[in-house]
Amino acid sequence: MVEEIGTTEEGDLIINVGPQHPATHGVLHLVITLNGETIKKVEPHLGYIHRSIEKMCESLTYRQFIYVTSRMDYLSAHINNHACALCVEKGLQVEIPPRAQVIRVLMDELTRIASHELWWGAMAMDLGAFTPFFHAFRERETINDIMEETCGARLTMNYMVPGGVMADLHPNFQKKVKEFITLYKLKIKEYDELVTGNIIFQNRMKGVGYLSAEDAISYGCTGPTARGSGVSCDIRKLYPYEVYDKLEFDEVLETEGDSFARYMVRLGEMNQSIKIIEQLIDNIPEGDFQAKTKVVLKLPKGEFYSRVETARGELGVYIVSEGGSTPYRIKFRSPGFSNLSALDHMARGHLLGDLVAMMGTLDLVIPDIDR
């Protein structure tokens, strides 16, 4: 703290936003230097929810460590598990049955919609509108019910296992997903009525938190945060995994680079996810839901890397194996950490009220940043 005080001028206000603050959605701690209401510097302090997940994973076997990763980005738990399963499969050289691939993609996209729904409600709440939060949860609840029926849990499902998925789809799955799509198409109009079209909301978001494409790349931003600045970085398009290369969907790109662009990217992604689900839901191939694997998985000596597109950006899983049944070293490249690092750059010169809007559009999940 000493050198920070040294750089501030007389009359500057240093306030701590967090670790307990309504806007930080968790235990993020931001030390903000203010000149009046204008932000001079934002300094994120991390570590309040560090559980050393990477170290924990090193003591667990390749089957066991996947469930821990649900606790990183708990809003896209499926996608985290997917990334780990992909990495282990890469090491094992197993071929995943087509049915399992389709199930995985379906679950990923449902998770992405659920995550964006929650983000939408939470961001509206950051801006002071409380009602959209409850409306968003109504649709998210439907997805949670679908997850609960097939995976047995609502948030930390642990449904992906090396070689496929843990259980076959529930017989009701297709019917329920179709019901959800109908509901979603009905309710998405309300989102525009309540928030997107609202003049107060647009004025709060437009021209705020500008991030140029160069800055987005140099800060390592991925996902909707970078796509809002016009950086094409969708892993599903660039490095397709599972059946994404056979699917028709667009990478949503906005070029404005402000908070509103990031907002529109996320709304567009929800529609694209619905498009993907509509393509797959009637074409789930028959067959096994899991490839035959050994009881004790042993990865050959070497290094393995896999990446997927979570709801927040690129998640990379890097495993170093010494040939045993547990990883020698494991490293997660989490999207939230890099996105958060751009906050200082975006926020300088803006007002305190804008900081909340910017944090909302970054869609920060603190356990994902801290791990």
Place this chain on the structure above:
Amino acid sequence: MFIVKYIKEVFNAVKSLLVGLRRTGYYFTHHKEIITQQYPDNRDTLHFPDRFKGEVVMPHNENNEHRCTGCTACELACPNGTIKVITQFDITPEGKKKKAIDKLVYHLELCTMCNLCIIACPSDAIVMAQTFEHSVFDRSELTKILNNPGSKIMEGVE
């Protein structure tokens, strides 16, 4: 023209606000859209999917027999050390020693409901139950012994 633009701007702004007001006004007057579930009151009608992972239990049949052979596959599969199998050696009628469980200790407070033990079990001795009201006044009550006292292994389960 400046004035026309100004008036148009004000008009569009007011319109966007009225659209939002109409939406909340609709929900204010349509109470059948309310989604709240009054939990403790609707406990009797609560429905849980069969796969809901609430708690690990060991089903027993009417003769107080279970299917657990004490192979410790679940103990090995568990990432958290939730399950501890304490084995003993039964003497079969032929006079041979046979491995069986004395106690299958289950620490609910450690369990993350990851379902790995259920998958690992070769004889389907443990399953997930659909219970969810796990709160207790004393932490020690969460440490459970899954096999009933005096229970035996079912015939024909190896």
Place this chain on the structure above:
Amino acid sequence: MWNFSNIADSIHKWLNLTFSPTLATIIEMVIVGVCVIGLFAVLGLVLVIMERKVSAWMQIRLGPNRVGPKGMFQSLADTVKLLVKEGMTPTGADKFLFNLAPYIALIVAMLLMAPLAFAKDFQMWDLNIGVLYIAAISSVSVISILMAGWSSNNKYSLMGAMRSGAQIVSYELSAGFSVLSVVVLAGSLNLNTIIQSQADGWWIFKGHIPVFISFIIFIIAVTAETNRAPFDLAEAESELTAGFHTEYSGMKFALFFLAEYVNVFIVCAIGATLFLGGWMPFHIGHWEGFNHIMDYIPSSIWFFGKTFFLIFLIMWFRWTFPRLRIDQLLNLEWKYLLPISLFNILLVTAMAILGWYF
């Protein structure tokens, strides 16, 4: 007919017969004071439960439904909870100002009650400059907020207070102008005269579009003046945790809370008095039969009905709109509302001179 004014008159007569005039006046003052405090408590309870129910139904929830029939006693239970809570004063706070601020907020709200006409001939103080009095007293409320924010020794509180100061001072202007438009038309600052001038129709109908515009501006301005969403920057939960009352707890917090709701009631009552005719029933020109039927509804019901309609409107705003930013808030006032109301008052004056109203 049995109504409030008869009761007030009979009490007045009885007191003057029994006691000396000075003593009678003092006793009357005490009675009025007790009534105001009682009204405060009731209003606080009613408005809190109303807000909670309104917000719940808009958010597709049920809202409080456990305490009492349909949860109607929930706010009573909350009050009991706040009463028994410890009221802490943080170290480093200016203790005197810190403890004084909530009472000033409350006293300002009480003073504003004086010139309001709650029913026909039922008024605490028939003041011939009632509108001016209200405009003068309501701007004192900012003092209590500044006092609370400054004395808390908390940066969040200070910022909330400063925001609130800028906000209330600027929105006083357009609120004043919109009130002025009715004063110009009615030709009086006396609230009773203004109400009497609406006997053949409320100003919002009689005054055509200009008065309607000033009504809308009035609603926006008083929403801002009472620090309600979408202008709740002084509290701005997601930015400043709780703004100027971050450090307050227990009963001192409850007083701020109460003052906020009573202020909402008062500004809505003023709005109802000026634009919607106060206790004056709904009259259309010279339709004697229709007007006569409307007169059967007691005047107090008219007054409270209109006031609560406006309160509902303000609650509706709160649970629909996102919050503005501080510069946008001031832009809205200085770039949009103030020019519009300046132009509007010109129209209204022209209308009043030329007699272009019913």
